[in-house]
Structures are given as C-alpha cells and as structure tokens.
Amino acid sequence: MKRIVVCGVSNRAMGMFIEPVLRYFSKENEIVALLDNDRKRCDICKGKYPELAHVPVYPPEEFEKMVDETKANTVIVTSRDDTHVDYILRGLALDLTVISEKPMVTTAADAKKVLAAEESSNGEVIVAFNYRYNAFHRKIKELILDGKIGRVTSVDLNWYIDTYHGASYFKRWNRMRKYSGGLSIHKSTHHFDLVNWWLDQKPVEVFAYGALNYYGKDGELNPGPEDNRYCGTCEEKNKCPYYMRWSNRRHVMDVKDDHIKGKNIDDSHEHYTNYRPDACIFDHEIEIEDTYVATVKYDRGAFLSYSINFSLPYEGYRLAINGTKGRIETTEYHEPSRVPFPIPEQTIDYFPLFGSKEVIHVVQNEGTHGGGDPLLQEDLFLGVDSECSYEILAGAEAGAYSIAVGEGVWRSCKENTPMRISELLKETAVKN
Incomplete structure (x- = not known):
C-alpha cells in the first residue's frame, strides 16, 4: 500500500494525482496528508474531495513531522517548480519514493543535487513525463x-x-x-x-x-504603457487582441477571463491566497x-x-x-x-x-494528453506495466x-x- 503525502495542492495535484487515486486506485494507494504554504488550497481540495476531510494538513516546515506521523512512504511533488528540489531532497533523505511533476527541478545545479541524493538513498525519484505515454x-x-x-x-x-x-x-x-x-x-x-x-x-x-x-513591456500589441494591470480589472482589455481573441464584448463588462475560470476573480477556484492567474501579459517584470x-x-x-x-x-x-x-x-x-x-x-x-x-x-x-495521463497514472499507482517491452517511466x-x-x-x-x-x-x- 502506498501511503501518499501531496506537497503542493495545486490544480495539477488535484486533477492529475489526487482525483485518480481516490476514484480508481484507492485499494492500492491512500492519501494520508496534504502539505502547502497556503491553507486555503487544502480547504478547497477537501471541499472538492470530501473523502479527504479527515486528512491532516501540514506547512512546509513540518515535512519530516508529517512523514513520521502519517508513516508515509510516497511523496507527490506538485508545488511551484522552484520548490520541487526541497521536497525531493527531503523525501530522499527519508528513503521515500518521490513522484515529481515535470520539470523535476528548475536548474541543472539542483538536478545534480537530486542525482547525488538519490545515489545515497534507498528511495527513488519518478518524474511524471506523461507525454511519453x-x-x-x-x-x-x-x-x-x-x-x-x-x-x-x-x-x-x-x-x-x-x-x-x-x-x-x-x-x-x-x-x-x-x-x-x-x-x-x-x-x-x-x-x-x-x-x-x-x-x-x-x-x-x-x-x-x-x-x-x-x-512583456515591448510587446507590439500592448494596448497601453501602464504596468501592474490585471485582466479582471483592466480598463483596456477590450483593446487587447490577446484578451478579445478568447472573449467578446459582452463579457468585458462582466470581468470574465478564461484563465480565471470563474465569473470573476473572487469566485475562481484558482484564487488562492496572494495569487492571481490574470496578471497582464505586457508587464515590465516579464x-x-x-x-x-x-x-x-x-x-x-x-x-x-x-x-x-x-x-x-x-x-x-x-x-x-x-x-x-x-x-x-x-x-x-x-x-x-x-x-x-x-x-x-x-x-x-x-x-x-x-x-x-x-x-x-x-x-x-481516452484521456488527456493524447491518452497519456491514464496510462502514466496506472504505472505510478499500480506498478509498471509488465507487458511494456521498453522502459517508459522516467526517473531522475x-x-x-x-x-x-x-x-x-x-x-x-x-x-x-x-x-x-x-x-x-x-x-x-x-x-x-
């Protein structure tokens, strides 16, 4: 039985990993904890999946405590890309199996750290390269x-x-x-x-x-010089061809945006603490x-x-x-x-x-990514398909x-x- 802790309760975590485990692989796998620096993400996840109501929630600094208290043997890493390396290294230090969403890490230096840590660990790293499938x-x-x-x-x-x-x-x-x-x-x-x-x-x-x-700021289709704009509140979005390509004038006044995935930013399921998915694509910081x-x-x-x-x-x-x-x-x-x-x-x-x-x-x-996701999930949560004649599940x-x-x-x-x-x-x- 895989006893799984999820580090980073993102939309990817819920759709790609949590939901399949609960719906299709619950006999062989159990989610025993959630970890995130934003408690609201965990609350949203539990609201979407009532089966997790009893599952404890931990902040990032309590990773080792979480593993000890839940007797976890598997870590799923679906946090922001730059934080992957921390959870991978901490998981390998405890000899756990670590399943990381791609990219495994964000720098070659961190990749080197992961390879070295895996070499001295009884655990292993699996990278969820679903496009192989x-x-x-x-x-x-x-x-x-x-x-x-x-x-x-x-x-x-x-x-x-x-x-x-x-x-x-x-x-x-x-x-x-x-x-x-x-x-x-x-x-x-x-x-x-x-x-x-x-x-x-x-x-x-x-x-x-x-x-x-x-x-960025020099984009030829930038409708104006202002910085720090958001699609949900921008007064120039009806002049922005990127916005209007996927919307229409009826929705401009309703602050609708397809990336917000809600009528407005306040009811978007992606509206976590201090996070907005609708920042201007012409910002200076890009x-x-x-x-x-x-x-x-x-x-x-x-x-x-x-x-x-x-x-x-x-x-x-x-x-x-x-x-x-x-x-x-x-x-x-x-x-x-x-x-x-x-x-x-x-x-x-x-x-x-x-x-x-x-x-x-x-x-x-059937399935997302050309049918690749369901097959990857089977290899992750049921074990590698013995009928496959070549190596397909990716490692560190x-x-x-x-x-x-x-x-x-x-x-x-x-x-x-x-x-x-x-x-x-x-x-x-x-x-x-």
Missing part, C-alpha cells in the same frame, strides 16, 4: 526500436503554442525565471525528454537563440523568452533541430525523424476546439529510404538531462555560445 509517441518509440528507420541521424521538432495557452504562462508565476526556470525548462523539458527517450541517446551540447517577441530555436548534439551522433513559439494562431507540433533506413513524420493539432480551421486526422507517415510510403493509423485510448536521470538541455538553451541565448551538458551537470556521475 501518448499513443503516437509510444508508436514512434516502437518504430525506432524495431529498426524501421535504422540508426537515427536527425530530428526536426517544431512546437506551436497558441495565444490562449501561451498567454497563460505570462499571466502567472511562470513568467519569472526564478520560479519556473523559464519556458525552455518549464515547458520544453517535456519535449527534450521525449526526444531523449525516443533516441535513447544522451545530449552532449546545445546551441540556441531566443527572444521575447510577443509579451523577463523570460517566448521564442526559441535550438540545436542539440547527442552522444551517438544524432542531432535535434528544435523550435518553440508561444504566440501562434493554433497549437500543435510537426515532427520528422530521419535515419539511415528511412524517415518518420507526424503532425499534431492540439486542442482542436481552439484551432480555427478544419484539421486532418493525425497519422504517422513512414518513408523507407527505398520503397513505398506507409500511413499508420494509431489506436488511441531523465529529469536531469531534460533540465540540463533546457538550461543550456536559455544560457546559450544569453551568452551566445554552445553549452556543454556535462559542464552544466558538472560531470555528475549518472547511472547507466
């Missing part, structure tokens, strides 16, 4: 393992974030590098881990360019990049050409993987309800180097390499030089 991504992994394209030589991955999703990162704490590590870590570690996993190669060097093109292009070199010869843009008309990605025997292509349009044109069915196109193209229609399962090593690439991206942008992954991780011994 997407049906298309698993099929691509299987095609590579089956040798369909031979030895992989290069990957082209272009990721697109639409104006609804992209703007949300700049309305919240994510827009501060000290909290999120920047979007090359908070978001792109998803993508870097995916490529690392497909290739089964280790990244060794990254070079990148990045810029803040859309958001310091992170919203556009990246990067090249990554791997230890067995593969190259990755990667780009991501956080302000586009639609959401999705385009992927091509080239090998000595062929090529794989696929295009995904994410969140179809937000795509303003008809979209084709996603398939995987396989092109042998000599021969006819094959179109693969992938069998999909995978988390560390994804962080190092992400940090390498933004540091390369700032310093205009290639970044060595080994130097970012300080030649940390990583388990093979």
Whole structure:
C-alpha cells in the first residue's frame, strides 16, 4: 500500500494525482496528508474531495513531522517548480519514493543535487513525463526500436503554442525565471525528454537563440504603457487582441477571463491566497523568452533541430525523424476546439529510404494528453506495466538531462555560445 503525502495542492495535484487515486486506485494507494504554504488550497481540495476531510494538513516546515506521523512512504511533488528540489531532497533523505511533476527541478545545479541524493538513498525519484505515454509517441518509440528507420541521424521538432495557452504562462508565476526556470525548462523539458527517450541517446551540447517577441513591456500589441494591470480589472482589455481573441464584448463588462475560470476573480477556484492567474501579459517584470530555436548534439551522433513559439494562431507540433533506413513524420493539432480551421486526422507517415510510403493509423485510448495521463497514472499507482517491452517511466536521470538541455538553451541565448551538458551537470556521475 502506498501511503501518499501531496506537497503542493495545486490544480495539477488535484486533477492529475489526487482525483485518480481516490476514484480508481484507492485499494492500492491512500492519501494520508496534504502539505502547502497556503491553507486555503487544502480547504478547497477537501471541499472538492470530501473523502479527504479527515486528512491532516501540514506547512512546509513540518515535512519530516508529517512523514513520521502519517508513516508515509510516497511523496507527490506538485508545488511551484522552484520548490520541487526541497521536497525531493527531503523525501530522499527519508528513503521515500518521490513522484515529481515535470520539470523535476528548475536548474541543472539542483538536478545534480537530486542525482547525488538519490545515489545515497534507498528511495527513488519518478518524474511524471506523461507525454511519453501518448499513443503516437509510444508508436514512434516502437518504430525506432524495431529498426524501421535504422540508426537515427536527425530530428526536426517544431512546437506551436497558441495565444490562449501561451498567454497563460505570462499571466502567472511562470513568467519569472526564478520560479519556473523559464519556458525552455518549464515547458520544453517535456519535449527534450521525449526526444531523449525516443533516441535513447544522451545530449552532449546545445546551441540556441531566443527572444521575447510577443509579451512583456515591448510587446507590439500592448494596448497601453501602464504596468501592474490585471485582466479582471483592466480598463483596456477590450483593446487587447490577446484578451478579445478568447472573449467578446459582452463579457468585458462582466470581468470574465478564461484563465480565471470563474465569473470573476473572487469566485475562481484558482484564487488562492496572494495569487492571481490574470496578471497582464505586457508587464515590465516579464523577463523570460517566448521564442526559441535550438540545436542539440547527442552522444551517438544524432542531432535535434528544435523550435518553440508561444504566440501562434493554433497549437500543435510537426515532427520528422530521419535515419539511415528511412524517415518518420507526424503532425499534431492540439486542442482542436481552439484551432480555427478544419484539421486532418493525425497519422504517422513512414518513408523507407527505398520503397513505398506507409500511413499508420494509431489506436488511441481516452484521456488527456493524447491518452497519456491514464496510462502514466496506472504505472505510478499500480506498478509498471509488465507487458511494456521498453522502459517508459522516467526517473531522475531523465529529469536531469531534460533540465540540463533546457538550461543550456536559455544560457546559450544569453551568452551566445554552445553549452556543454556535462559542464552544466558538472560531470555528475549518472547511472547507466
């Protein structure tokens, strides 16, 4: 029986971990405590899930007391990104299993600390990289393992974030590098881990360019020079195309905002203590990049050409993987309800180097992130599926390499030089 404590009672914690445990995995798992620096979050969680009414609540400084009193053996870390490292290290010091939401941590230095702590602990770290479990991504992994394209030589991955999703990162704490590590870590570690996993190669060097093109004080679509605005109270939001794209004039006077997820900020379930999800995307304090292009070199010869843009008309990605025997292509349009044109069915196109193209229609399962979340949850709470013929559940090593690439991206942008992954991780011994 897993006796679970949840550190950071965020919306992600409730939707991705707490609710599945209570609804589907309660025979094998029990949530025995909640920890957060905001008691209101815990109260909201208990109101949503009455089954947790009896569960004790602890502040961050009482982590060790919580584990001792509840006899916990598993920690789920879903707090703000920069706080992950603290709970991971404290959990490993007590030989616990630590399940961390991505990103595992926000700096390569902290990733090094986690690897060292795990090495001397009887516990382990699991990173919730749910995108590995997407049906298309698993099929691509299987095609590579089956040798369909031979030895992989290069990957082209272009990721697109639409104006609804992209703007949300700049309305919240994510827009501060000290909290999120920047979007090359908070978001792109998803993508870097995916490529690392497909290739089964280790990244060794990254070079990148990045810029803040859309958001921040110099954003071309900024309706005015004022700072410290909030969508819920802004008098200029009807002049803001980002706001109006996802709203309409009837709602402007009703202070409606889709990121608030309530009629107004006061009844929003995201309105925790000293927290608002509707800060202006054109604030002066915004310091992170919203556009990246990067090249990554791997230890067995593969190259990755990667780009991501956080302000586009639609959401999705385009992927091509080239090998000595062929090529794989696929295009995904994410969140179809937000795509303003008809979209084709996603398939995987396989092109042998000599021969006819094959179109693969992938069998999909239900659930968020392309059906990936339910499968990840099963591995987390029931144990790894013994029928899976390849490693899919991510650990600390995978988390560390994804962080190092992400940090390498933004540091390369700032310093205009290639970044060595080994130097970012300080030649940390990583388990093979």
